[in-house]
Amino acid sequence: MPLRLRMIVASFATVVNGCAVVVDRVPPDIARHPSLARHHAAKFPIGAAVEPWQLETRAGQLLAWHFNSVTAENAMKPANLQPVEGRFDFAAADAIVDFAGRHGMKVRGHTLLWHEETPEWFWREADGKPATRERVLERLRTHVHAVAGRYRGRVYAWDVVNEVVHPLGPGCLRDTRWLQVVGPEYIAWAFRYAREADPSARLFLNDFETTEPTKRACLLRLVADLRAQGVPVHGVGHQMHIDLEKPTVAEVDKTLGLFAALGVEGHITELDMSIAANAAPGPARLERQAARYAALFEVFMAHPSVTAVSFWGISDARTWLNAKRSPADLDQPLLFDAQLAPKPAYFAVVKK
Ligand code: XIL
DSSP, X not given: OOHHHHHHHHHHHHHHHSSOOOOOOOOHHHHTSOOHHHHTTTTOOEEEEEOXXXXXXXXXXXXXXXXXXXXXXXXXXXXXXXXXXXXXXXXXXXHHHHHHHHTTOXXXXXXXXXXXXXXXXXXXXXXXXXXXXXXXXXXXXXXXXXXXXXTTTTOOEEEEEESOXXXXXXXXXXXXXXXXXXXXXXXXXXXXXXXXXXXXXXXXEEESOTTSHHHHHHHHHHHHHHHHXXXXXXXXXXXXXXXSSSSOHHHHHHHHHHHHHTTOEEEEEEEEEEOOTTTSXXXXXXXXXXXXXXXXHHHHHHOTTEEEEEEXXXXXXXXXXXXXXOGGGOOOOSSBOTTSOBOHHHHHHHHO
């Protein structure tokens, strides 16, 4: 390896975690662009959601260079970890956590409880009858203990519950089986179980459209209520799946301030910015995206309460937003393009 490249690699390794980490074989065309994570190291970790099959590809090399945090895009969801009661399959999640460990990256855990991707067995007794409240809570406790316990000390923050707020739901909560079978206390129990399993993990409520005023008011009230009851809630995850227009940067700024005033951390957990033609008509989409990403990062950096920023993907080569789009009409929501090259949005963000 040429000396100059060796030096870049060596200095990257020292900065990421303060001890020796092998960042092997970073191709020079990747390493010649400043690392996003290093650039923001004084402010917050920069993360990306990943699937295990991406890790040993060129996308994995890009990931290790530019990011110092990972989230499992799907591998840690309940239905993937415990498809059958009592039969855990940790292989995919372990691959992600091991990769993070080898590269000195943090891991955000996503997610211990969600109304989607909860396996059907959760809701049935052995005889097929609907499961009782006690049974469901016992299963939740077992699941949370097994998962957060396994990754104790390696997952530094958990999305304990995902998408539980709904502005039109009963008591501002989403009308799910969790709510119907257990009642609103299921949220507090999920946090208590997570705390028991890993007392050092930061515990989050994660949700989308947290900037929408009615939903935001619901979420603020829920966080305040939980904390008043002594439930260990440390922060709010703002998914931040946005487009070129909404929400305004001012609304994001205001939202982060309102949650900071409650004394909780803010993690930006699933950042991406759709510029598909339907979400962003008009010319110069990549440039408009870059300017908006720059303005958003300025706001994130202005809030000391913002302690993590994670993107929902590494590059435009793999984004959930394209799952149902035709090849002729692909979205480009992230900082690296489908060939993994940096986009105008990347350059705008490393200037901030
Ligand atoms: C999405 C994944 O990206 C998809 O691959 C999967 O098919 C469905 O879930 N909010 C969340 C994430 O909290 O878990 C979702 O992830 C995207 C929306």
